[in-house]
Amino acid sequence: MTKLSVNINKIATLRNSRGGDVPNVVQFAMDVQRFGAQGITIHPRPDERHIRYQDAYDLKPIITTEFNIEGNPIPKFIDLVLDTKPTQVTLVPDAEDAITSNAGWDTIKHKSFLQEVIKEFKNNGIRTSIFVDPDLHQIEGAKETGTDRIELYTEAYAHQYKIGNKNGIEPYMECAGLANTLQLGINAGHDLSLDNIQFFKENITGLLEVSIGHALVAESLYLGIENVVQMYLHKLR
Numbered sequence: 001m002t003k004l005s006v007n008i009n010k011i012a013t014l015r016n017s018r019g020g021d022v023p024n025v026v027q028f029a030m031d032v033q034r035f036g037a038q039g040i041t042i043h044p045r046p047d048e049r050h051i052r053y054q055d056a057y058d059l060k061p062i063i064t065t066e067f068n069i070e071g072n073p074i075p076k077f078i079d080l081v082l083d084t085k086p087t088q089v090t091l092v093p094d095a096e097d098a099i100t101s102n103a104g105w106d107t108i109k110h111k112s113f114l115q116e117v118i119k120e121f122k123n124n125g126i127r128t129s130i131f132v133d134p135d136l137h138q139i140e141g142a143k144e145t146g147t148d149r150i151e152l153y154t155e156a157y158a159h160q161y162k163i164g165n166k167n168g169i170e171p172y173m174e175c176a177g178l179a180n181t182l183q184l185g186i187n188a189g190h191d192l193s194l195d196n197i198q199f200f201k202e203n204i205t206g207l208l209e210v211s212i213g214h215a216l217v218a219e220s221l222y223l224g225i226e227n228v229v230q231m232y233l234h235k236l237r
């Protein structure tokens, strides 16, 4: 079975755009779990433009499923993760000014750094995952870091699928095959959506978890808008 971890960054983006507490990210996380999601993902960024570090502390007590915190392991992030002890930490090499995550780790170049931080998280009972491009050398490098899992960066797959090229799945299938052989757990994320998720799932053996945020929130707006407009019209009769 593949677990669905809902990334709630975009809920925090909406909240922050007005100040105040609407929508409430803690309530949203509770509801999403009640609706069946098997995990909650957050990706606090250093500028706290969406999820704030305080959100991680507020969410921790209400998460009854799996709590996944993603981010670049700068000292402030490492402290947050060690303090809140999520189920899983996903290390992402994103630049401070990146609009969103745009590359996986160079697991060969950063091997000793990754080994060091992964060891610290694992010593504290936190499962580790590292964000990687679908490249066989990077999967081999990931194994050397000691990580429990990899998260396949699916932006390229999503793009190829959107333009009608289903062959875009092939590098992911090869990497998943190697990861399974190396006994690395497989997660995936970035730009996964209702359109492309089923084909990905059907072709990736051993897919343990997907984290989905941007498309899931946009789809929720589209799929919910008719109902909400009708509710307003009803009140205005």
Ligand SMILES: CC(=O)[C@@H](O)[C@H](O)COP(=O)(O)O
Residues within 6 Å of the ligand: 007, 009, 010, 043, 045, 070, 092, 099, 100, 101, 131, 189, 190, 213
């Ligand atoms: C690692 C990854 O692909 C996601 O965490 C994604 O980067 C979401 O982050 P933003 O919501 O800041 O775009």
Ligand SMILES: NCC(=O)COP(=O)(O)O
Residues within 6 Å of the ligand: 007, 041, 043, 070, 151, 188, 189, 190, 191, 192, 211, 212, 213, 214, 215, 216
């Ligand atoms: N790890 C990927 C993630 O959490 C969500 O990415 P996206 O669905 O917002 O692109």
